[in-house]
Amino acid sequence: MLTDDISRSGHATIDCQTVITSRGVKLPDDHRYLSDRHRKLLQKDNYESKEAEAALKAVKSSDIVMELGGGLGFMSSLIMMNRKPEAYHLFEANPALIPYIRAVHRFNGLEGIDVRNAMLDTEAAEAANFYVRNDFLASSMADDLGDANGGVIRVEQVPVLAINAVMREIKPSFLVCDIEGAEARILPKADLSSLRAVLIELHPQTTGQSGIQAVFDVMHAHGLTYFPRASEGKVVLFKKDW
Numbered sequence: 001m002l003t004d005d006i007s008r009s010g011h012a013t014i015d016c017q018t019v020i021t022s023r024g025v026k027l028p029d030d031h032r033y034l035s036d037r038h039r040k041l042l043q044k045d046n047y048e049s050k051e052a053e054a055a056l057k058a059v060k061s062s063d064i065v066m067e068l069g070g071g072l073g074f075m076s077s078l079i080m081m082n083r084k085p086e087a088y089h090l091f092e093a094n095p096a097l098i099p100y101i102r103a104v105h106r107f108n109g110l111e112g113i114d115v116r117n118a119m120l121d122t123e124a125a126e127a128a129n130f131y132v133r134n135d136f137l138a139s140s141m142a143d144d145l146g147d148a149n150g151g152v153i154r155v156e157q158v159p160v161l162a163i164n165a166v167m168r169e170i171k172p173s174f175l176v177c178d179i180e181g182a183e184a185r186i187l188p189k190a191d192l193s194s195l196r197a198v199l200i201e202l203h204p205q206t207t208g209q210s211g212i213q214a215v216f217d218v219m220h221a222h223g224l225t226y227f228p229r230a231s232e233g234k235v236v237l238f239k240k241d242w
Helices: 036-043 049-058 074-083 095-107 163-170 183-189 204-221
Strands: 002-005 013-016 019-022 025-028 064-068 087-092 114-117 119-121 125-133 152-162 174-177 197-201 235-239
Touching (some): 019 036, 025 074, 025 095, 074 095, 087 095, 119 163, 183 204
Parallel strands (some): 064 174, 174 197
């Protein structure tokens, strides 16, 4: 039996009989974190497939990667294992996911990934509400998304960091962003000048057309151009160095 003892938010132990391998990334098959749908997607290498393919095309070994919305730790593991960037900084708001992310990194022999339980916003705050949904990958800062993802099952108080302070601290060159619609509010007010590329999943069902336009506008303002060869549907890549 595989175990990984990590003290965090009531889930101190990642405990499973088997490991699922997806695109070479090993993930503990723990039912608390993987639904049947997630499991099937992982087994068929279809989990976050558009993001995975774009990241493998675009990330360089010289990059400092910053990820907003760490999910299962799949993307960070995939990128670190295959592209070996200079540094990786991951921010995940759902505290219950932190032990699983760290377990995934450990099972894949990855060290040195900076994992923080925090939300990023335009201004720092001691804590803010984060709405955890039955489909935890659809959890977000918004409380008005209806019941499409199983509804809100609990509300967590999560530290909030000012995005521009974090950008100055890390100086990332590559941003991976999947934050369930918050991108339309946060990114237009962020200083993206250190970035050479941004990989983002858009959420038009949440942000509407104006939110999508706001994201494209801020990318254009920072010299980041839509890169069609690595973009598909809601997953879009913006680059400076074509």
